[in-house]
Amino acid sequence: MGFKVVENYRVCGRDYLLTVEADRETVEKIRAGQFGMVQVRSSIQFDPLLRRPLGIFNVEGNRVSFLYRVYGRGTELLTKTEAGEEVEVLMPLGNSIPEDREKYLFIAGGIGIGGLFLAARWFEEAGKDVVVLYGERSSENLSGLPFLEKYGIETVVYTEDGSYGKRGLVTKELPEFKDYTWVACGPTPMLKAVKEIAEEEKAECFLSLDRRMACGVGACLGCTVKTTEGYKRCCVEGPIFRADEVIF
Amino acid sequence: MLKTELFGVEFENPVWTASGTFGFGLEYAPYVDLNRVGAVCVKGLSIKPREGNEPPRIWETPCGMLNAIGLQNPGVEYFVEKIVPELQKYRCRVVANIYGSTVEEYAAVAKALKGVDGVDAIELNISCPNVKKGGLAFGVDPVEAARLTEAVKKATDKPVIVKLSPNVTDIVEIAKAIESAGADALSAINTLLGMAIDIRKRKPRIKNRFGGLSGPAIKPVAVRMVYQVSKAVSIPVIGIGGISTWEDAVEFFLAGASAVQVGTANFFNPKAVEEIVEGLESYLNEMGYSHISELVGDLRE
Structure with a gap:
């Protein structure tokens, strides 16, 4: 569906926030942890061909936001989209984070905060x-921080260079939270480490995975994730997986 | 105006979805009116379930994409029992795309579909570039292709469409051999074999090394091949290859296609089929055609 862009601005570093005005029906379907397939080009051209899967970062009224990092041509082109234009977004897609636990620890690596913030906000509320726990290389990329502060969510920041918060990796104090349900989103080495620590600590743990996708609805079978139960589609059986079923 | 009869089956319209790009159709049901789809060519079915290839399986390329899914599917039995009854709730026709690694396997899948209500035709995938055995091996050799076509025709009561590979020296020779073997129709083209490389890791982008190239990038190749094949055979040709808009579809009809399949476009525009159906109707009106069949092969040379 085509949605009107409300704003699309650089938050910091290479991270941007795209907000669209959606309709009530779409917004009411959104659960924490889901994503949208966002068209990054105008509809009169065919390059880049495919939509990009972006985590639903925030919902306010009928406004839906995506926090995204510029990694390649698609996301670079998306930054050129201006307020007032229409973008095609198919959403909400994928499964969602289980909502019935009492204590949640969200572990975000870099732009991984884009897939976790909404859950943190809604569960807090x-x-x-x-x-x-929010880890980054350095302070200039902490694009999720202003939002975490705005909504008053308890956050511990880790930077690898020590330029903000605690120095070190986001995984370093995980065992202290072993009675929480963990939900992690971030680069693969981080997810792998979180999975291993969760197993050692016997903590319940979910991973929000990101894969290259073509359709986002389970048809193309392109976004396969290797699991203990065979291949699963990241777009429909995921993006939220039990950590113990994911094979890296 | 768009109602089309091919090999004794009536289709609401000649705009279908291509195998592998639309799942079993049901995946798209929340986003697409399946009653507006002429036919759904389902993901390639084999006799036993197949896991498919190791990821990564897809890579975007200029105006296209590479895929090497490896024919992941739940097997023909599951399809007949669980999926066909669901698809029967819609008006779209169902074309079962089938695959085997030997002639016997193809025939076994065809046999499993014999007499199954709700399956309107069979499409033989003899052109998948992404599996080691079978698939493409049958599609590049006129003798093998004909032998397979005959065997499948014997095993089934359904019309048989054979899907051609573009990865050949002379597509016309193969098309003619398949026609002589008794095929009811041809569909063309499957993906073009391609490759992409990650220059930092110095590795192929796709685990399978090669993948099938699809999308708008391959459209001119497809139009040319549909043109050549439809001139050479008298059975219907179904055009496939990068069709994303109604204008693209018109090109294929003019080149000689009796119907078209929309593939990769479903991924980036779930409404593609519906938009193409609407666009075709207004084009026919505007150009003074009273029926889509008049457009087929109506190329001015």
């Missing part, structure tokens, strides 16, 4: 115990 539902009165659950929510902590966000």
Whole structure:
């Protein structure tokens, strides 16, 4: 569906926030952890061909936001989209983060915060115990921080260069939260480490995975994730997987 | 105006979805009116379930994409029992795309579909570039292709469409051999074999090394091949290859296609088929055609 762009601005570093005005029906379907397939080009051209899967970062009224990092031609082109234009977005897609636990630890690596923030916000608002561990290389890329602060979500920041928060990796204090349900989103080495620590600590753990996708609805079978139960489609059986079923 | 009869089956319109790009159709049901789709060519079915290739399986290329899914599917039995009854709730026709690694396997899949209500035709995939055995091996050799076509025709009561590979020296020779073997129709083209490389890792982008190239990038190749094949055979040719807009579809009809399949476009525009159906109707009106069949091969040379 075509949605009108409300804003599309650089938050910091290479990270941008795209907000579209969606309709009530679409917004009511959104669960925490889902994503949208966002068209990054105008509809009169065919390059780049495919839409990009972006985590649904925030919902306010009928406004739906995506926090994205510029990695290649597609996301670069998306930054050129201006307020007032229409973008095609298919959403919400994928499964969602289980909502019935009481204590959640969200572990975000870099732009991985884009896939976790909404869950942290909604679960916090539902009165659950929510902590966000947010890791980055350095302070200039902490694009999720202003939003975490705005909504008053308890956050511990880790930077690899020590330029903000604690110095080190986001995984370094994980064992302290072993009685929480962990939900992690970030680069593969981080997810792998989180999975291993969760197994050692016997903590319940979910991973939000990101794969190259063509359709986003389960048809193309391109976004396969290797699991203990065979191949699964990241777009429909995911993006949220139990950590113990994912094979890296 | 768009109602089309091919090999004794009536289609609401001649705009279908291509195998492998639309799942079993049901995946798209929340986004697409399946009653507006002429036919759904389902993901390639084999006699036993197939896991498919190791990821990564897809890579975007200029105006196109590479894929090497490896014919992942739940097997023909599951399809007949669980999926066909669901698809029967819609008006779209169902074309079962089938695959085997030997002639016997193809025939076994065809046999499993014999007499199954709700399956309107069979499409033989003899052109998949992404599996080691079978598939493409049958599609590049006129003798093998004909032998397979005959065997499948014997095994089934359904009309048989054979899907041609573009990865050959002379597509016309193969098309003619398949026609003589008794095929009811041809569809063309499957993907073009391609490759992309990650220059930092110095590795292929796709685990399978090669993948099938699809999307708008291959359209001119497809139009040319549909033109050549439809001139050479008297059975219907179904055009496939990069069709993304109604204008693209018109090109294929003019080149000689009796119907078209929309593939990769479904991924980036789930409404592609519906838009093409609407666009075709207004084009026919505007150009003074009273029926789509008048457009087939109506190329001024």
